[in-house]
Every structure is written in C-alpha cells, then in structure tokens.
Amino acid sequence: MSLVSGVAWWIRNPSTVKGHCWSHQQHLGTAPVRVWTFDVSCFAGPITSLRFELAYTHTMYYLAQVYRNLGENERAATYCHSTLQRQLQLNQFSPMEWALNAATLSQYYITKGQYMEGRHCLAAATVISGLAGEVPSEAAARESETESERREQLQQKRADIARCWIKYCLNLLQDAKKLLEDNIGELDTDRQDELKRARRQEEEEEEKGRKSALLFGSEDTFDSIASVEEKVMCLLPLGFTEARAVFLVGQNSVTQAKEYFQMDGYVTDHIEILQDHSSLFRALAFFEEDLERRCKMHKRRVDMLEPICNDLNSRYYLLIRRQLMFELAETYNEMMDLKLTLANRQADNHSLDSHTIKKFNHLCSASAKYFQMFLDSLCSPEGKQPEHLEEEVLRPALVARFRVARLHSKLISSSPPVQLENLNRALENYKYVVQYCEAHPEAAAAVETELELSTEMVGLLPLKINRLKSRMAAND
Amino acid sequence: MAMHLPSPEQAIINPKQAKDNKSFNFDYSYWSHTTPEDVNYASQMRVYKDIGEEMLLHAFEGYNVCIFAYGQTGAGKSYTMMGKQDVKDQQGIIPLLCEDLFTKISDNTDNSLSYSVEVSYMEIYCERVRDLLNPKNKGNLRVREHPLMGPYVEDLSKLAVTSYNDIQDLMDSGNKARTVAATNMNETSSRSHAVFNIIFTQKRFDAETDNTSEKVSKISLVDLAGSERADSTGAKGTRLKEGANINKSLTTLGKVISALAEVDSGQNKNKKKKKVESFIPYRDSVLTWLLRENLGGNSRTAMVAALSPADINYDETLSTLRYADRAKQIRCNAVINEDPNNRLVRELKEEVSRLKDLLYAQGLGDIIEMWEVSWLNWTSLVASLH
Numbered sequence: 001m002s003l004v005s006g007v008a009w010w011i012r013n014p015s016t017v018k019g020h021c022w023s024h025q026q027h028l029g030t031a032p033v034r035v036w037t038f039d040v041s042c043f044a045g046p047i048t049s050l051r052f053e054l055a056y057t058h059t060m061y062y063l064a065q066v067y068r069n070l071g072e073n074e075r076a077a078t079y080c081h082s083t084l085q086r087q088l089q090l091n092q093f094s095p096m097e098w099a100l101n102a103a104t105l106s107q108y109y110i111t112k113g114q115y116m117e118g119r120h121c122l123a124a125a126t127v128i129s130g131l132a133g134e135v136p137s138e139a140a141a142r143e144s145e146t147e148s149e150r151r152e153q154l155q156q157k158r159a160d161i162a163r164c165w166i167k168y169c170l171n172l173l174q175d176a177k178k179l180l181e182d183n184i185g186e187l188d189t190d191r192q193d194e195l196k197r198a199r200r201q202e203e204e205e206e207e208k209g210r211k212s213a214l215l216f217g218s219e220d221t222f223d224s225i226a227s228v229e230e231k232v233m234c235l236l237p238l239g240f241t242e243a244r245a246v247f248l249v250g251q252n253s254v255t256q257a258k259e260y261f262q263m264d265g266y267v268t269d270h271i272e273i274l275q276d277h278s279s280l281f282r283a284l285a286f287f288e289e290d291l292e293r294r295c296k297m298h299k300r301r302v303d304m305l306e307p308i309c310n311d312l313n314s315r316y317y318l319l320i321r322r323q324l325m326f327e328l329a330e331t332y333n334e335m336m337d338l339k340l341t342l343a344n345r346q347a348d349n350h351s352l353d354s355h356t357i358k359k360f361n362h363l364c365s366a367s368a369k370y371f372q373m374f375l376d377s378l379c380s381p382e383g384k385q386p387e388h389l390e391e392e393v394l395r396p397a398l399v400a401r402f403r404v405a406r407l408h409s410k411l412i413s414s415s416p417p418v419q420l421e422n423l424n425r426a427l428e429n430y431k432y433v434v435q436y437c438e439a440h441p442e443a444a445a446a447v448e449t450e451l452e453l454s455t456e457m458v459g460l461l462p463l464k465i466n467r468l469k470s471r472m473a474a475n476d
Numbered sequence: 477m478a479m480h481l482p483s484p485e486q487a488i489i490n491p492k493q494a495k496d497n498k499s500f501n502f503d504y505s506y507w508s509h510t511t512p513e514d515v516n517y518a519s520q521m522r523v524y525k526d527i528g529e530e531m532l533l534h535a536f537e538g539y540n541v542c543i544f545a546y547g548q549t550g551a552g553k554s555y556t557m558m559g560k561q562d563v564k565d566q567q568g569i570i571p572l573l574c575e576d577l578f579t580k581i582s583d584n585t586d587n588s589l590s591y592s593v594e595v596s597y598m599e600i601y602c603e604r605v606r607d608l609l610n611p612k613n614k615g616n617l618r619v620r621e622h623p624l625m626g627p628y629v630e631d632l633s634k635l636a637v638t639s640y641n642d643i644q645d646l647m648d649s650g651n652k653a654r655t656v657a658a659t660n661m662n663e664t665s666s667r668s669h670a671v672f673n674i675i676f677t678q679k680r681f682d683a684e685t686d687n688t689s690e691k692v693s694k695i696s697l698v699d700l701a702g703s704e705r706a707d708s709t710g711a712k713g714t715r716l717k718e719g720a721n722i723n724k725s726l727t728t729l730g731k732v733i734s735a736l737a738e739v740d741s742g743q744n745k746n747k748k749k750k751k752v753e754s755f756i757p758y759r760d761s762v763l764t765w766l767l768r769e770n771l772g773g774n775s776r777t778a779m780v781a782a783l784s785p786a787d788i789n790y791d792e793t794l795s796t797l798r799y800a801d802r803a804k805q806i807r808c809n810a811v812i813n814e815d816p817n818n819r820l821v822r823e824l825k826e827e828v829s830r831l832k833d834l835l836y837a838q839g840l841g842d843i844i845e846m847w848e849v850s851w852l853n854w855t856s857l858v859a860s861l862h
C-alpha cells in the first residue's frame with residue numbers, strides 16, 4: 001500500500017519570506033517528513049498570514065491522514081480534532097459540513113469510551129448546525145429545485161446529528177450497565193455503592209479534564225456549546241435517576257430523528273432508530289428496581305417493534321426482519337421471566353393462579369413463536385431448511401433452537417397429552433443442536449455451552465417423557 | 477504484455493520486474509483480447525454459459541440475482557454486459573440472458589404456470605438517477621424505500637415485455653439514450669453506472685386448493701462506471717503528486733473521520749463484550765443503496781472484473797484485481813445481536829442436575845422394586861415347599 005510519503009509545503013514566493021523559519025526532519029513510521037515551522041507574525045499583510053494559517057490547518061489534516069494510514073488512530077483523531085478546531089477559529093467552514101464532521105468524530109470518541117470528548121463534539125455539532133440557517137419552507141421547496149435540495153440536506157443532516165446523540169446516550173447507558181452488572185446480568189448493589197463513593201473523585205477529574213481538553217468554538221459559541229453539554233452527563237450513570245435522565249435525552253433525539261427518517265421513504269433508517277429506542281428501554285430497565293415497571297418497559301419495546309416486523313415485506317427486508325424477530329423473542333422471554341419472579345414473590349409456595357399461568361404461557365409461546373419465525377426465515381424460497389448454516393446466522397440459529405427447546409419445556413399445562421407434546425418438541429430441538437454439531441464439527445465452537453446443555457437434555461428428557469407416558473398409561 | 481492466465485487462477489506480471497508476480501484467485505478467468513482462432517480464446521457465449529445460465533436458474537428458483545461488471549474504461553465491461561447487438565456471436569450477458577429467459581418461458585408446457593416479465597433501465601451519474609426508458613423525464617429520480625414495495629426509484633418506468641424482441645428494442649433505445657446525455661459523450665458513459673432490471677414473476681395455480689402462489693425475482697444487470705481515477709481536470713489515471721495544491725478544500729476530512737469511527741467499532745469482536753455501536757452519518761451511494769438487498773440474504777451475486785492486458789494499464793489492472801478480490805469477502809451487515817444468556821444457562825444447569833437426581837433416585841427405586849419382587853418370589857417358593 002502506498003502511503004503519503006511526505007507532507008510537502010509549497011511556498012509561492014520564497015523571497016518574501018522574512019523572519020524566522022525552521023525546518024526539520026521527522027520520521028513518521030518509516031517515511032521521512034519535512035516539517036516547516038513558521039513564525040507567522042513576521043509576515044506582512046493579513047492575507048498572507050491567513051494563507052499560512054490555512055496551510056497550517058491543511059498540515060493538521062494531512063497529518064491526520066498519515067497517522068490514520070499508519071494505524072495510529074488516537075493521533076489521527078487528535079489531528080482531526082485540531083483541524084476542526086482551527087476551521088472554527090479561522091471562520092473557514094461550512095456549518096453543516098463542520099457539524100457533521102464533529103458529530104462523526106464524536107462517534108470515534110464514544111467507541112473509545114471517552115464520553116466527555118464525545119459530548120463536546122456533539123454539543124458543538126448541535127450549536128454549529130444551527131448556524132446553517134433556517135430550513136426552507138415546503139412552499140419555497142416546491143418553487144425551486146435548489147431550495148428543495150437545501151431543505152432536504154438541512155433536515156437530513158440535522159437528523160443525522162440526532163442519531164449520533166442517540167448512540168451517545170445508548171452507549172453511556174450500556175457501558176454503565178456493563179460496569180454494574182453481576183454474573184447473571186442483574187444490578188450488583190455492592191458494586192453500585194462502591195462506584196458511587198468513587199464518583200466524587202471522578203467529578204474532580206472531569207473538571208480538570210475539561211480545562212485541558214481542546215475546546216471548540218469562538219467567543220460566541222463557547223457558552224452555547226457549554227449549555228448544550230449541561231443537558232446530559234458524561235460520567236457513567238450509577239442509578240435509576242441518572243439513567244433515566246440520559247434515557248430521556250436519547251428518547252428526545254429519537255423523536256427528532258424520526259421526523260425526517262419516516263417509515264415511508266426511509267424504511268431501513270427508521271427501523272434502525274426504533275431498534276435504538278428499544279435498546280434505550282432495555283438499558284434503562286436494568287436500572288429499574290420495580291419488576292412491574294421493568295416489565296412495562298419491555299412491553300413498550302414489543303409494542304414498538306411487533307407491528308413493524310409483521311408489516312414489512314419479507315423478501316426485501318429479510319435481514320432486518322430477522323433482527324426484529326430475534327429481539328422480540330428475547331423480549332418476550334424476558335417478560336415471561338419477570339412475570340414468574342413476580343408471581344413467585346407473591347405466593348410463597350409454588351402454586352400459581354390460573355390467570356398468571358395463562359399470562360405466563362402466552363409470553364412463553366410468543367417468545368417461542370418468534371424464535372421459530374426466525375428459524376423459518378432461514379429456509380429457501382421453497383420452504384426447505386438449510387443443510388448448512390452460513391457464518392452470520394450459525395450461532396443465532398442454533399441458539400434459537402436451544403431457546404425454543406427450553407421454552408417448550410417451561411410451558412405449564414395440566415393436561416398430560418399437552419405436556420407430552422411440549423416435551424417432545426423440546427427434545428426435538430435439543431436433538432437438532434446436537435446432530436447439527438455432529439455433522440458440522442466446526443460449528444461446536446460457536447455454541448459450546450448450549451451444545452453441552454443440549455447433549456445433557458437429550459440424555460435426560462427421554463426419562464421425563466417416559467415417566468409421563470407411564471403415568472398416562474396407568475391412568476387410562 | 478502485463479498479464480498471464482494459467483487457469484482459474486490469474487497471475488499478473490509486473491512489466492518492470494518479472495520477479496514481482498502477483499497472483500489472484502477467482503472462480504473463472506477468461507482470455508478474450510485475441511481472436512477465436514486462439515485456442516485460449518473465451519467467447520461471449522462461453523462467459524454466458526458459465527455465469528449467466530446459473531444466475532437465470534437461480535432466478536427461476538425465486539432468488540434475486542445480480543451481475544456486476546467492474547473495471548477500467550475500455551477494458552471490456554460494456555462489451556461483457558451488453559456486447560454488440562448487430563454482430564453475430566458478440567452479444568453480451570444481458571441479451572443472451574434475456575433470450576434464454578424467453579426461450580425457457582416458451583418451452584414451458586405446464587399449464588398451471590404463468591409468467592410475466594417487466595424491465596426497467598436506469599443510469600446513475602453523479603448520484604443522479606435517469607430513466608433510460610423515458611429519457612424525456614429530465615428530473616432527477618429520487619430513491620426511496622417502502623415497507624411493502626422495498627427500495628425503489630420514484631417514477632422509474634417499468635415496462636411489460638412479452639418477447640425477446642420487445643426487450644431488444646428497449647435495450648437499444650436505452651443504450652442510445654445513454655450516450656446522448658451530456659456534452660462530453662465519452663465522459664458520461666464511462667462515468668455513469670447503468671442498471672438493467674428484469675422483474676420476473678412466476679405464478680403457479682394449484683387446482684386442488686384453488687390457490688395461486690407467486691414467486692418474484694429481480695435480476696439486476698449492472699455495468700459500473702469506469703474504475704480509473706480522474707483528477708478534477710478530467711485527465712485520467714493521475715494520482716496525488718508532489719507539489720500538492722495546498723488550496724484544495726478539506727473535502728475528505730469527513731472520510732478520514734468516518735474511517736476512524738468505523739475501524740474502531742469493528743475491532744470489538746471479542747465475544748464476551750457487546751459490540752459498541754456508533755452511527756456514521758454518511759450516505760450510501762445511490763447504487764449501493766438500491767442494490768443493498770443483493771449484498772446479503774436470499775440473493776446471488778456475480779462480479780465480472782474486466783481487465784486490460786496492456787502494460788500501460790498495469791496500475792489500473794492491479795487495482796481492479798484487488799477490488800474484485802476484496803469483493804469476494806463482502807458479507808451482509810445485518811448482525812443478530814444476542815442478549816447474554818447467563819441466567820438461562822444457570823437455570824438450565826440446575827434443571828439438568830435435578831433430572832440427574834431423579835434418574836439416580838429412579839435407578840435406586842427400580843433396584844428396590846426388583847429386589848422386593850424377587851424376595852416375594854423366594855419366600856412364596858420356600859412356603860410352597862413345605
């Protein structure tokens with residue numbers, strides 16, 4: 001691969017160079033770089049000095065590319081950041097383009113967990129995008145193609161920035177969850193207390209960090225940017241109140257983004273936004289202590305995604321539908337578990353009333369239904385099961401089988417024939433997992449735990465089935 | 477001569493240094509810049525039989541199919557895809573496929589099957605879509621997505637055809653419309669993508685159930701714009717040279733930043749960690765967007781890379797081969813994000829140990845029962861002896 005082998009400065013009239021200038025050789029990787037440093041104040045005339053300021057900005061930009069090509073992403077990001085900063089300072093920028101670049105840079109910071117920097121980029125993006133002016137009205141757009149395009153562009157780019165904000169909030173909540181969860185995914189209250197104590201220290205460091213960070217803006221915009229930043233935290237939320245505040249900022253951004261990315265016209269984008277909204281709910285549910293309220297949050301997710309899943313054309317949106325089916329299946333499963341926990345808390349022993357059983361079974365079947373739908377979507381246009389599962393669907397397909405099996409064995413029924421049917425379905429699906437992995441040994445690595453458990457169940461379920469059969473025979 | 481094809485593998489020799497060979501593997505490779513007299517020559521029909529025929533079969537099965545032609549201007553993309561209509565044996569994949577399609581349709585003797593074929597032909601130039609079957613529509617056609625209709629181009633003509641001749645006529649007028657576009661004739665056709673779509677519907681009537689089932693497949697045949705790089709003055713093949721113009725605008729800053737954000741979100745492939753999600757606000761090109769469905773899911777795609785054997789085109793040829801090589805690895809993006817299932821695994825492990833206890837208990841119970849029965853038998857035997 002050919003890298004940019006040097007950053008070359010080109011001065012049109014070397015004879016006009018007065019004052020000090022240095023040049024030195026630096027090595028970036030294996031390529032030598034000649035770097036010229038100028039004391040710009042020596043130059044006569046504002047135009048010349050502006051040209052050099054611009055040239056300096058370009059150097060930052062070229063360095064960003066060089067570091068990116070060398071794989072030194074952190075350095076590259078810093079130079080991108082500096083380039084953006086200088087553009088603002090020199091007032092050499094187009095607002096929407098600058099805002100989008102800042103919003104994109106925020107995504108880099110977010111992937112690194114640097115939420116303070118990410119928030120700053122996003123806040124700046126929001127403020128600067130406002131400088132691009134008013135969106136042309138619908139009437140104006142109808143009259144002129146330029147106005148129509150401008151309207152499109154502005155609306156779309158502002159919606160894009162909203163989507164970047166959604167990711168900020170989502171990642172912040174998810175990272176907090178990762179920090180606070182125990183080994184079965186519940187909130188670990190001891191760790192929570194520990195982190196709350198450590199928080200005070202963090203807050204001091206945040207202040208110090210802000211002062212030393214590269215801040216965007218000029219005198220007019222510093223304050224506006226700061227006031228946008230104040231609306232959302234950049235430290236990991238440690239409890240429900242903080243989490244909810246972050247969630248609400250995220251939800252607000254969802255509403256903004258959906259205004260432009262409507263279903264009719266932007267199916268894929270609209271659904272991605274809904275999926276993010278669902279993930280926001282899921283992340284918030286983690287912090288909610290009241291199980292009833294937690295269940296309601298999951299219900300919101302189902303209500304949002306279920307109609308979409310069923311209304312989409314299954315040919316054109318196959319992949320998206322698969323994602324939705326899988327998510328719905330897991331959400332229903334989550335609700336089922338919550339209902340059971342709630343019911344067991346109320347009744348001290350194991351007996352559940354018929355209403356609860358009905359509700360439980362409904363959730364259980366719904367979950368199984370969506371896992372099954374996912375499996376059916378893997379079939380050929382003629383309805384044949386695939387002999388070989390592609391890499392991208394291998395684990396999800398085997399996990400879906402495993403989950404369907406488990407769900408069938410959890411269904412509650414007082415009728416023995418129904419119980420038998422459920423157990424047989426469960427056994428059938430556990431068997432599939434075992435047999436597929438036998439026929440395709442390389443698949444075993446993707447589903448180690450599930451395979452282990454399926455093998456056990458294939459050995460043990462027949463026992464349960466036989467006991468049931470003999471009881472049924474004895475009662476006849 | 478910069479190129480050499482040993483067989484399905486393709487090797488390219490650096491014209492400057494014979495030792496610096498680069499080798500690439502593909503499913504098929506063809507040598508067509510000579511004439512039919514050459515024993516190694518590959519004809520248009522041969523290319524169709526290898527690639528087009530299989531694609532048509534997939535379409536009959538109900539899959540969407542897509543054939544792309546990629547490469548430098550003049551390397552043979554349009555020749556491969558469209559070919560020469562009026563010259564014998566030089567018709568390309570598109571006309572041969574269409575002919576074959578109608579032959580299969582007319583060969584059908586099953587009365588319960590019926591077919592319909594619609595075509596559309598569009599040109600994408602500088603992200604603007606033009607309807608080649610209705611060139612009078614000067615407007616830039618918008619690309620949209622509909623929940624039921626899928627991705628589509630607003631107001632694009634879809635014309636029903638009942639014979640191969642119909643298609644031929646439409647192709648001809650579409651091709652003419654392509655070249656009569658902008659001021660620089662060569663520029664437009666080499667810088668634009670041409671997409672010929674066939675929407676093929678098969679209906680089967682089931683007399684028993686009185687139901688009609690339908691299979692719809694879309695066949696997309698794409699002649700991509702010339703892959704060679706051009707700088708702003710229109711000269712081809714130049715690259716960023718020394719003495720770069722420092723007044724160039726920072727147009728690619730966005731690309732550099734996007735690349736940073738993308739690379740890092742992809743690196744979290746550790747199974748235990750959840751993939752960090754980010755949103756990169758850049759728009760897919762119109763072409764990628766329209767053919768998104770062909771890049772994954774129930775779809776079959778073939779890519780034809782057109783190469784020039786000439787020394788002077790070595791760089792472009794290498795670039796095309798590398799692109800084609802990377803294209804083999806394109807996978808769909810829609811990953812299934814799975815919730816961690818630790819709690820479920822723990823529950824199931826508990827159930828497994830419960831069942832094992834049951835087995836043990838039952839095993840013991842069986843032995844006791846057996847023992848009791850044999851004890852009873854023994855005592856009654858003894859009693860009967862007295």
